[in-house]
Amino acid sequence: MRVRFAPSPTGYLHIGNIRTALFNWMYARRHKGSFVLRIEDTDLERSKKEYEERILYDMRWLGIEADEDVEKGGPYAPYRQSERLEIYRDFLEKLTRQGRAYRCYCTEEELELRRKVALSAGRPPAYDNRCRGLTNTQQARFESEGRKPSWRFVLPQKMVRFEDEIRGEIEFDSSLFGDPVIMKQDGIPTYNFSCVVDDALMRISLVLRGEGHISNTPIQILLFEALGFEPPAFAHMSHTKGLSKRLGSRSIKDFEEEGYLPVAILNYAALLGWSPKEGGEIFDPRTPKIYDQFDISHLSKAASNFDEPKFEHICGQHIRRLTDEQLCKSVQPYLPATLSEEKRKKIALASRYYLIRLKDVETTLPIFLGGEIQLDSDALKTLTSDAAKNSFKTLLDAIITAQIPSDREKLLSVVNNVSLQTGVKVSKLFLMLRAALTGKTQGPEIHLILDALDTDTIKNRLEKAKHICEEGKR
Secondary structure (H helix, E strand, O other): OEEEEOOOOOOOOEHHHHHHHHHHHHHHHHOOOEEEEOEOOOOOOOOOHHHHHHHHHHHHHHOOOOOEEOOOEOOOOOOEHHHOHHHHHHHHHHHHHOOOEEEEOOOHHHHHHHHHHHHHOOOOOOOOOOOOOOOHHHHHHHHHOOOOOEEEEOOOOOEEEEEEOOOEEEEEEHHHOOOOEEEOOOOOEOHHHHHHHHHHHOOOOEEEEEHHHHHHHHHHHHHHHHHOOOOOEEEEEOOEEOOOOOOOOOEHHHHHHOOOOHHHHHHHHHOOOOOOOOOOOOOOOOOHHHHOOOOHHHOOOOOEEOOHHHHHHHHHHHHHOOOHHHHHHHHHHHOOOOOOHHHHHHHHHHHHHHOOOHHHHHHHHHHHOOOOOOOOHHHHHHHOOHHHHHHHHHHHHHHHHOOOOOOHHHHHHHHHHHHHHHOOOHHHHHHHHHHHHHOOOOOOOHHHHHHHOOHHHHHHHHHHHHHHHHHOOO
16 A cells, blocks of 8 residues: 655645645555655746755654655655656657647637637637647647647546545546646646656555545546556545634644644644544544544545634643653743753643643743733732732731642642631632732642742732732732
8 A cells, every 4th residue: 555645845834734644644554555755846936945845844743754755765766756857758758659648839828818718608618629630830830930839638538437435436527628738838747747657656556635636636547547557546535624714824834833742733633524433532643543543434525624722722632641751841942041940840830731832831931930920900800809808918928827838738728728717719819829929810720830939939929919909909
């Protein structure tokens, strides 16, 4: 079993690309086959080396590396299409000798005009195959005008049927298509031609890709047949809605720089049109337990949706699953290097349940760096409430008397006693402490904050909060 992921280096990978790569990788792993990464860089104007390098980096970073690619090589190298141009030209020559390809001298302007005329007349805007029967004299006249030909494939007029492994039987009437260009004027093959040649020579047995390629499939099947190759199996995944939104439009590069975990990105990508029967919603698709459940026939035919809250929930859950050592190491790039290792560790552990991405630790830094904090409106409302006015001084005295306990159970015991003395609920007392220490009513657990802050900072913040309670103002 051989499958492939064939991105164009004309931009950065996004989560839609990664879903395609991941499903191909999972399929290969389940069937103990090979996963090929082919760089389709025949768009010479838009393809850039930096994008190719980033594609390879992203695949390594995500942990879904290919078995064969432009760096590792393999039995069917080269894996970069710009290095395979002579191969395509050889197959074009084969089609030409068979009378299955011909020169076309139509200009873009002429083609566009004919498309408009066809549309206005209610006809399909397909190429009318007018260059298929050009005589040598006609060709010579076009050449004398300085026209350079492209090459078109003589499309057989027939019904093309194939069994899509996700969608079932699909058929097309090829008579509705014009003869497609397979080699452009500059000698660069078109997508349909180059991918057919490469899939055939690289012995790809299944083409798993997005539904946008369904319309390409009949032309590709006819090219496989004309070249004497058995077509691979095809499976077309539904598209994903919402990829232009705030998170869905971001590249994998963006996700890495902002501190999203690779496993979280892959977890969510796997849920876009599929879910394992066993393993729940939070999982690592790179593990045999998950990829051994992967079955193409179980992929959804309906479009999936990029759900930002769900994505962020999954990202947060994977951060919670990190060991203390993994978490501390992961957040290091987002913490000041001037802090001691012990301080960075305490900040990381205190922030764990507040993080969606590792970069979010930066938002908790003001709490832990010992400077002045600003109270938001909810925190100010909490500290100026009647409950705070009647109980905060008692709470402060109890915390100081207990030597600022950072042990969770000991802190809870202190707050429980204050609750019994003042009649204020434990939850409200903790809310006051959080407002006093962080300036907010949501955030890291209080005992972890106490553990991460120095004694003077804690006392200063509690004293300031006491004055706010007493005066009813900042």
